[in-house]
Amino acid sequence: MASSHVTRQSRGPVKYVVRIFVILYLVLLVAWPVSLVVTNTFEHGFDALQAVFSDPDLVSALKLSAVAAIIATALNTLFGVGVSLLLVRNEFPGKRLFSALLDLPLSVSPIVVGLALVLVYGGRGGWFGPTLESWGLRIIFSTPGIILATAFVSLPLVIREVVPVLKEIGTEQDQAARSLGANSWQTFWRVTLPGIKWAVVYGVVLTMARSLGEFGAVKVVSGNVLGETRTATLAVEEKYLNFDQEGAYAIAFLLASVSVISIVIVYTLRARGNRRGYPKGSA
Structure with missing residues (x-):
């Protein structure tokens, strides 16, 4: 004692x-x-924010970042949920290697990601670039390239949120639903998805935040053309290098605010659900 x-x-x-x-x-x-x-x-009130929203090029940069982040998040959410089910509910040769490759975007420098995309989709010397451009589809130095780069760097985030939850909830409820006559889609929609809902939400929030803040890969593939392929993060760099620090801080504040507000909303909704006594993983 x-x-x-x-x-x-x-x-x-x-x-x-x-x-x-x-x-x-x-x-x-x-x-x-x-x-x-x-x-x-906010050192001089709202002047910096008003300057951002009164500049058409900065508004265009914010819109481009939002579009790229939303599309990349949607793609990675669909892909992430599907791959998570594949990893947890199925066994196949090379499963560990496949799972390890999914973490590659988090371990490789975004600059390398951008260069790799240029090598594959670039119009000059790229594997698929010349063919795609002959069809009228330009990837590098255009919006599709920005979306690809953004999706690549944020690819594993939904997967790494959903996989542990799928392992925890197991397959008993799915099997019970199938025994009662539910097909695969009904089982997923009514049983599996409610169980992993909060994991998907957290993954979406993290993916959105990562997508909005991407800089390195986007800088390589975008071309940084004013009013066309300049994203908000590239605008931050341009403002800061040109000694417009107030403008750089204002754009950075807007980007950070979206991520913080999303996280606060998620935590608030989940806390409200817990107070109402919902089981883990439900609304």
Whole structure:
């Protein structure tokens, strides 16, 4: 008893030191830099934001980023849910290798991703680029290339949220639904999807945030043409390099706000669902 009491006493200071270190680390790495972006954005009131929305080129950049992020998120959500079901509910040769390859976009530099897309879809020397351009479809230095680059870098996020939840819920409910006469689509829509709903939502939010903030791959494949293929992140760089820091901070604030607001909404909805007593994974 005495030894356990001494152990608890010795753990006390260590526990608080660890907590202080974690809090300090998060403040210095995340909270403080983000707060500086906010304060610099509103240093002169709403002038910086008004300047952004009054500039047609910046509005075009914001719209392009939004379109690319929405399409990439939709594609990765459909792909992510399908691949998650494939990985969890099926066994096939090369499954581990396939699962490892899905994490490649997170481990490879976005610049490398952009160069790889140029090698495949570029109009000069690309594998498929000349053929596609002869059909009237240009990938690199146009919106499709930006969408491809954005989808590539955010590809695994839905999968890595959904796979653990699918493993946790198992297949008992699916089997029960099939035994009652439900077909595959009815089983997925009424049983599987409600069970993984929050995992899908979190994956969508992370994918959207990652897509909105993509810079490296998009810079390579976009061409950065003012008013055509310049995204919001590229506009941030252009404003900052041209010593328009207020404009850069304002655009960065808008991009960060979308991600923060999405996360807050998700947590609020889930907390409300938990207070109502819904089971885990349901609404």
